[in-house]
Amino acid sequence: MTKNVIFYASFQLFKINFRPKSIVLKGVTNASIRRITSLNPMGFHFFITTSKFIRLQRLHITTPKDSPNTDGIQISSSDQVRVSRSRIETGDDCIGILQGSTRLSINKVTCGPGHGISVGSLGKNEDEEDAKGVQVKNCTLRGTTNGIRIKTFPFKPNVIPIKAFGFLFKDIVMKSVQNPIIIDQEYCGGGHSCVNGPSKIRLSDIFFHNIGGSTTSSQAINIKCSSAVPCQNVHLHNINLIGLKGPLSASCINAKINFFGLQVPTLKC
Template structure:
């Protein structure tokens, strides 16, 4: 932390080097604003390893980048959350008000950040949580945790503008990438996802007065053995908000359970419909194999039906050459080109 303070307060080009070796840390905040006129480089060659005592993390993250304008984290090193020691304390499956375990890397109120060539393993909670930030670029990462590890999303993005994810391999126990409220202009390109829960927009509508999700592109990616492929999920009985302007293009599914799914009755038994309005969604060239006979499952809100949802060149085959089907509710879909399964 002394080295970080020296770099942050240096009025010139600065680089913080973490050499080979294993370094145990509890909660550590790399905080700005900094004086450097150019991005500070954190060059991680070694392994940062979390302390296993959960009481060592009073805030949302283990490692945090907070209020920095210009930072690069790179170097080929490893961030090891030691999550296997604390996963048994995660009760989110049975407790809707559970406390989420800390993210391995929490990026907040930060602009112009680049995270590249870093290995994340076994986070306690999310591997990365990006919020209230602008112009965040993430590429050439590997993110790995056990398939049964709880809430270990590869990355969760919320309340942020212009986030770009590319050339990354994510194998975890939850969503590879989850897009939360307030996310705008997010691009996901050339990622390999699986095992895990796929790529998700949401869950939306859990909290009052949520911000809209606007502008998402997911393209040129492969999902392998995931529970879901491309999912948009909102809670019933939610307040009004929007999720609009989404393009899912050139995506390969391999043995995916729910390749294309919109679920506006997620996570609750409430009979009140969701008020999250989903619109302007395009699925283009989605192909591969599914283990579920319902390959396209689009169930929208009865109160605010989905609008302008278009499927183009869909080819999803059930293993064993059996027929796949589509399920639709509260939506009028547009179709172009090949449609397998057949339209609703």
């Protein structure tokens, strides 16, 4: 019988320049990690980079909601990573999908507290690669600051623009989520300086299907794309979000949106 394994690291709330990651997979092929509890690391729980054919199953990832930079799983420059049947409670992104991520699958993950499931941020560093072919399905987000989020930096010198395309977010349940659906191409977080000018990251072929639940904010959908390279081929199919504190609004700029089925709240571009 497989026994659960618990990784524990004491957590201290103070500022340091580098917080060690608990588990790092770098340059790994054909690996499976399952039935692990990761508890209170000082930095990321899992960091996966330049790897392929990785399976993460039945994980329990937990840190306090006020713990900074404790992302659950960060994935970059990796192909065919699958995360399934896991619970992630953290103070930052539950799952962060970074540049160079291709053919990822996230299925039956419960996230919260935390910052939600994020693509990006993209366009921050030199020599980034395209992100493409990501599926997030059958997931539940509880009390997170964001639900599904795509974020890119505004224009930065010496950063070669990349493309991010082929994203499917399907059968997602939001429970008291502050910002359920976000595309933010003016993101400027993490203490980085931003240059005035629109993002050059091209976003396209993004599908939001069967997303419902509740939000604590007044704005359920916020799609803010770049004026230089507007979002193309964004689909909203059967969106049903209710406000716990009153009526909801939805907004979008610089995006070509295709609507199908129920749309609550109504989004006009």
